[in-house]
Amino acid sequence: MENIDPARQRPPLDPAAAKRQWRERLVAERLRLPDRLARNEALQRVMRVWMVGRVDTVVGAYWPIKGEFDPLPALHRWQEAADVEDATQARQRRRIALPVIDKVAKTLRFHVWYPGCPTEADAYGIPKPKDTEVVQPTLLFVPCVGYGPGGTRLGYGGGFYDRTLAALQPRPFTVGLAYANAFVPWLQPEPHDVPLDAILTDQGVVWPVEAE
Numbered sequence: 001m002e003n004i005d006p007a008r009q010r011p012p013l014d015p016a017a018a019k020r021q022w023r024e025r026l027v028a029e030r031l032r033l034p035d036r037l038a039r040n041e042a043l044q045r046v047m048r049v050w051m052v053g054r055v056d057t058v059v060g061a062y063w064p065i066k067g068e069f070d071p072l073p074a075l076h077r078w079q080e081a082a083d084v085e086d087a088t089q090a091r092q093r094r095r096i097a098l099p100v101i102d103k104v105a106k107t108l109r110f111h112v113w114y115p116g117c118p119t120e121a122d123a124y125g126i127p128k129p130k131d132t133e134v135v136q137p138t139l140l141f142v143p144c145v146g147y148g149p150g151g152t153r154l155g156y157g158g159g160f161y162d163r164t165l166a167a168l169q170p171r172p173f174t175v176g177l178a179y180a181n182a183f184v185p186w187l188q189p190e191p192h193d194v195p196l197d198a199i200l201t202d203q204g205v206v207w208p209v210e211a212e
């Protein structure tokens with residue numbers, strides 16, 4: 001048989017393999033970001049401005065891992081602002097919830113969390129609230145390893161958010177959080193991917209994009 005270019009003998013990368021490769025690259029890149037502190041502050045500001053006027057009282061977020069943006073400081077301030085911002089709602093306490101993995105259904109449940117709340121490590125070593133109330137966030141901040149056009153999200157590959165959102169009735173408004181360097185232009189939604197309703201980065205609201 002003739003010599004064939006070895007690259008051509010390999011099957012092309014399937015989308016799942018491409019996603020695995022990019023996950024690794026994006027997490028490594030995020031951990032190396034030289035200006036992470038400045039980006040972190042910028043994204044906190046974007047979040048707080050974006051939340052003005054939202055009437056949610058239960059907001060889901062996450063405990064940051066692997067260099068993820070930390071949404072909790074901005075949410076503390078949102079919680080504390082309740083007293084002055086909206087007198088009619090001030091009595092209904094604003095609450096922050098963190099995900100807890102349901103190992104059987106492989107979905108997430110959201111448990112109330114507050115600073116100093118007792119926690120224990122989940123299967124991935126992420127702190128989860130211990131024995132606090134289960135709540136239904138109407139607004140959910142979702143960590144992104146990467147993001148693509150149209151609100152497509154790349155996570156760590158567990159499918160937890162997609163499975164959770166497929167099952168949640170009514171669905172919360174979902175907001176992806178990422179640093180702007182995590183944009184992956186070719187990222188295509190797979191059939192099970194639930195697109196995010198909005199994406200915020202340190203550069204502002206990047207989805208939905210304003211009409212030109």
Ligand SMILES: Nc1nc2c(c(=O)[nH]1)N(C=O)[C@@H](CNc1ccc(C(=O)N[C@@H](CCC(=O)O)C(=O)O)cc1)CN2
Nearest residue numbers: 062063064065068099124126143155156157158160161
């Ligand atoms: N901060 C944070 N909390 C979260 C999530 C998240 O993405 N970020 N999750 C969002 O779902 C859930 C946890 N899901 C996770 C899924 C995988 C890995 C992880 O580290 N996976 C390994 C690869 C495992 C494998 O390939 O089988 C890795 O990336 O090294 C971490 C969390 C709930 N809590």
Ligand SMILES: Nc1ncnc2c1ncn2[C@@H]1O[C@H](COP(=O)(O)OP(=O)(O)OP(=O)(O)O)[C@@H](O)[C@H]1O
Nearest residue numbers: 153154155156157158159160161162163166192193
């Ligand atoms: N609604 C669903 N029902 C059943 N399986 C699902 C569903 N959504 C996703 N999955 C499974 O989860 C796997 C991982 O999905 P995907 O690669 O999109 O994860 P991810 O969004 O990156 O991860 P995560 O949400 O945990 O951060 C998929 O291969 C798919 O089989």
